[in-house]
Amino acid sequence: MPDMELQLGLALPTPNIMKGFDLNNHGLHHLKQTGCFSDKSKRSFDQAFGNFKQDRKTKTLLLWSGQPNEEEDHKDQKKTTFSAIDDNDEEEVEQVVGWPPIKTWRKKIFKQPNGAGGIENNRVADKEKSRSIYVKVKMEGVAITRKVDISLYLSYQTLTNSLIAMFSKDKKCGDDDYTRYILTYQDKEGDWLIAGDIPWQSFTRSVQRLKIIRNRD
């Protein structure tokens, strides 16, 4: 199986903030209405992929059905025996509603205002420790979710470089060479957006989760 070249396409950056940013030299990405997921998924997401415009004021949104905050992936696909969930390894597995049986407000305990989702207490009163911002990173087609500490990066470029290195070890069946990927993130309001639209610092304060999705032209 030939190695794929991963290229993470980002939204066109605001020139005065991100100078020297490498634009994806394959040109614009068009996100189609049908999206990246096959029809086999019983619980297919309602996705709204808008046309990605060169005008950077246009935000392209990924809208997930159900409650975005409750979506998680089942890393061990073998154990998935829910009747409502597709066993296909390549598909995203949507969270089973109401399971595990935890009251909604308990899930909110871990939502820190600074944006990191689902990790141990990272709020430390000690001034010497810097604040880590761990977020989960999921790549489409890869079973394992990883975590990155966003506070370690200074720009989108350094983040994407690191992500490419992290995920290039994962091999998937059925992908063409040079499959292009798009880095998306979930913001504080629960919306999924394409990374790169807003200044890096705002991004670090807003990002809850990252997801790398395939872009099929």
Next chain:
Amino acid sequence: MQKKMMYSFPDDVLEHVFSFIQSDKDRNAVSAVCKLWYEIERWCRRKVFIGNCYAVSPRVVIKRFPEVRSIELKGKPHFADFNLVPDGWGGYVLPWIVEMAGAYPCLEEIRLKRMVVTDESLELIAKSFKNFKVLVLFSCEGFSTDGLAAIAAGCKNLRELDLRESEVDDLSGHWLTHFPETCTSLVSLNISCLGSDEVSFSALERLVGRCPNLKSLRLNRAVTLDKIANILRRAPQLVDFGTGNYASELPPDVLLNLAGAFSSCKELKSLSGFWDVVPAYLPALYSVCSRLTSLNLSYATIQNPEIIKLVSRCPSLQRLLVLDYIEDSGLEALASSCKDLQELRVFPSDPFGGEPHVSLTEQGLVTVSLGCPKLQSILYFCHRMTNAALVTIAQSCPNLTRFRLCIIEPKTADYLTLEPLDVGFGAIVEHCKDLRRLSLSGLLTDRVFEYIGTYAKKLEMLSVAFAGDSDLGLHHVLFGCESLRKLEIRDCPFGDKALLANAAKLETMRSLWMSSCTVSFGACKLLGQKMPRLNVEVIDETEPPDSRPESCPVEKFYIYRSVSGPRFDKPPFVWTMDEEGKIMH
């Protein structure tokens, strides 16, 4: 001769005797003795508990019990806590308040659970009941701080305002200023669920300061650590305290002050809160630990060794709520330090994470059960379990009345033997003869239900998910569990046969919830037709259930007994199966 003597007692003597009978069950028994006793009893019943607000209409209650002072109502099905019941389903309290406003001017207490409460309802309460004392809103929603302001301003003798786990539209922290300066009657105030808006802290301080009988105070997350010492010093008589935010940058003298404030509360037995805890400030609690009987750390993201340090100092602990950061090692410390433990709840810190990232296993629960034989109530989230562990727990804690185990991954087998967990849960129901509540999880066949039907004779509430093989499983439960009142089932292969064969059983229960099972629309129709004293409600958010063949399974339904017929406040996605086999809407 004896009969004559009984009737020769004047009514007020009987009434006096009845006043010593408090429990609903006993009162119901008394009222069934004869017509005379029924009449006397109904005029002197002061407290009414209605487990399902749709089981009876307010008018019927008022007609039978004209002199009620205290009412408790429950609304939505339990699975509403986990988002299985769509918004708008029902459970509105306003119709009750409207009727009671006219009929019960002396009403003093209203306790509600899982109901929709509006500001209008709260305003009506404040206006209508001159001697109103207690308002408990447990897991309620639909109201804002404006409604609370009305209560604060209008209820001159308010003793208890408890908003536990409710969803409040937090418009402004100033509602607290509506408590008049003359209000000194507060005994219990629980505002822990309020959002992160600024609470009017000066108003809170003054309120606390002028209520000498305040025994229970639970603050919300917005109240910062530096403010707590002042509050505690104004209320050293507190028995139950919920901190707000337990993170801050405190200069050392403020920390000392906090420790002093805690130690001045000589009656303090119960602590909760601890949002955003910074471990460095936990030693401020150490002086009260030896007296603590109840500790709720389930919002606190502290880990070991801090948890162990805290728990080991609490030898009187009876109740502990904690996150799985406690790990097996912390539970071991708990087992050796807290011999009086009666209730343990361990919640998952990362419920959707998949792989466990803390070392909390079945072993922790086994250790606690061996060390704390007085345990009555267990709620435990974990990733793995064995039959052997469950057998040990069952044998060590025969006094269990509530056992809820949630193995996070559905259909997880015994990880050592790879067998179903039937035998383990079987041991629980066999050894714990007073078990009233049970929640199952893991890989389970029909056999576990056979055990439950055989042994769980006192079981009142059963929660089942992703379990069983066939209708036989459901049949065992409906046939065998004599005390069953509430049954809730999701994602099980249970269909029509067991349900229809045990239809009469449903009239002896409060309610049955089933979702993602294989019960057909036809069976629901049949039940609605044949059982007029049951409300059979089908919930379908996509289309009317009769737009599909009768053999199609319904996604969700809720069956409950009622003396007041079908309800009229149903949303568009709920259909009642009526006596003519039609669907009502």
